[in-house]
Amino acid sequence: MALLDIKELKVHYKTRKGPAKAVDSISLTVEENETVGLIGESGCGKSTTARAIMKIIKEPGEIVGGEVIFQGKDIIKMPDSEFRDIRGNKLTIVRQEAQNALNPVMSIGNQIAEVILAHQDVNKKEAWSKAEEQLDMVGISHKRAKSFPHELSGGMRQRGMIAIATACNPDFIIMDEPITGLDVIVQRQLLTLINDLRERLNLTALFIAHDLSVVSETCDQVVVMYAGKIMEKADVVSIFKNPLHPYTQALINSYPSIRGEKKDLISIPGSPPRLVDPPQGCRFHLRCKFAIERCRVELPEIREVDGHEVACHIVG
C-alpha cells in the first residue's frame, strides 16, 4: 500500500471572477522510501498541493474535493484534533524561505524542542538535548542552539527547518523549494545534506521545485504539473532521457546547462494561463506546437504510454 495516496484532489481559491482552480483534480501516489519530485512553473499548483496535504490552506483557498490518504486514513475528513497528532510528527514540511517560516523571537534550539515536546513523552531537558542532536545532524554545531534566526545565515536557517521537520522521525516529509533563493555553493551543501538524510533516515518525501536539475538529483519519480493539472509522471531517468509530453519536452529544451556542448535553447511561447478561466481542452494547447483540433476541445485523460503516465492526445 502506498504511504500517501492523493485521489482527485481539488483546491480552489475564491476570487471575484469565480474560483481559481489552483489544483484541479490531481491524483498521485508516493510509495514508502521513495522521493517524488513535483515540478512546474510558479502558479501551477505545486505549493498549493503541499499545503493541502498539510491541511494548512488558508482563506480564500479551500479544499473542495478529493481524498488524501496517509497511512490508510483520509486526512481531509479527519477532525483537526486527530490530525494535530500527525502534522509536525509523522507528516512534516520544510518550507521555502526559512526566514519567514521560523519564529523570529524564539531560539532555533527551542523551536526544535517545541516540536519534540508537543509530540513525544519527554521532559524539557530531554527535548533540549534531542534538539542539540538534531542540530549536529544537519550540520549546525549544537553550540548554536541558543541562536535566533536572524543570527543564522540563509543556509543555516534552512538547515534549522530541516532539523525541525525531522525531529520526530517523520514517515513523510514535504520539501517545498527547500533550496530556492540560496547561493549556488550553499545549495550544493544542502542538496548533499538532503540526499544524505534520505539514505540515513529512510525518508519518504515529496520534493517540490521549479528547477529541473534539483529534482533530477534528488528524486526517484517525477511529476510534471501545469496550470493545476498533472501532465506527466515517470521515473526520473526516463522523464529526462525520454520525455513524452510536449510540455515536459519544452521545459527540458529550454533548460540552460553549463555542462556538455552548448545547445541552442528553445523558449516556450506565451505564458501560463489564468486559473480563473483556463482554456478549454488541454491546458497547454495554446503554447503547444503539436496542438491539433482535438486538443482545443477535449481535456486529455491521463493514460499509460511506454511506462509513463501522460495526459496528451498526441502521444502514443
Place this chain on the structure above:
Amino acid sequence: MKKHEVIKVENLTKYFKIKKGFLSNFSKSKQEYIYAVNNISFSIGEKEILGFIGESGCGKSTMSRSILRLIEPSSGTISFKGKDILALNSKDLRKYRRKMQMIFQDPFGSLNPRRTVADTLRQTVKIHKLAETIDEEDKLIKEAMEEVELIPVEEYWDKYPALLSGGQQQRVSMGRVIILKPEFVIADEPVSMLDVSVRIGVLKLILKMKEKHNISFIYITHDLSTARYVCDRIAIMYLGKIVEIGPTEEILANPVHPYTQALIKAVPDIDPTVKVKEIPIKGYVPVVPGEGVNCSFYPRCPYADEQCNNEMPTMKKVGDDHFVACFKR
C-alpha cells in the same frame, strides 16, 4: 587593450562605513569599512556582453550601481567611450544616462502599478524629450513595444503591469530602455525572478538587442547557466574582487581559480545519471572589514598556504584573454 572600448573601469572601489552604536563615538575603537567593491578593473568592447558572477554579497550590484553613478564610487575611474563619467556634473551626467541604462531584477517592483504599458514608456519619452508631438510619441512607443515583442501592440497598450506575466513585465522594462537607444546596458539578474519557460525568451531578446543596436552589456547573475547562454566573457567575483575573468566557454571548460572550480561543480545537473561530486570548499562567505592584505578566499580554499595568508594575489594571464588572481596556479 581592445580597439573599441565602450566602458573602461580602473581600480573602482566602493566602501561603506560600518555603523556602530552611539556610544562608540566616545571610545577609541577605529572606524571600520566594508569594501563592497575592492579595486576592480575591466573593460567592455563594442557589442560585447560581460557577465559578472558571484554569490550574494560579493559586490556585483554595488559595482553596477557605481558604474552608473546611482551611488558614488569611493575611488577609481570609469570612462564611457573615453569620457570620464566621474568628472561629469549632474546636468551633463543626465545626457550620458540616456546612453547608459539599467534593467533591474524585480520586473513588477520596477514598474509603476498605476501606469499602463504605454504610459510607462511615454514617461521615458517625455523625460528625455524624445518627441515633439503626441503622434511622434505614439510612434516611438509602438516601435519599442514591437521591438520587445509585446505584440500585438494594441493588446498590451492599455494594460496595467499587474495583468502582465513576469516575462511581459520584464519586456516593458526592456522597452523603456530600448526607447532611449542606449549604447551600454547593465542587466542586474534580469531573469532570476522569471519562470523557466519564459527566461529563454528574455535572454534571446537581450542577444537581439545587442546585435541589432550594437549595445554592450554587463550581465549580472549568480546563475552560471544563463550566463553561459548570453555572455561573451565572464568575470567571477568574490568579496568585492574579480578572481577570474575570461571567455565564457574557456572558463567553463578550464576553470583555474579554486572558487570558480567550486562554483561550476556546485551547479546541479539535469542528467539524472550524472552524480555530482562533493565540492572541496567549506563554510560560508565571511564578512571581512578593511581593504585586505591577503587572498580573500584564503580561509575557505583547499590549496591555501602561507603565501596566500600574507600576500594579495594579482591578476595573471593563464590563457588567451583569460586572467586569474591566485598564487597556486
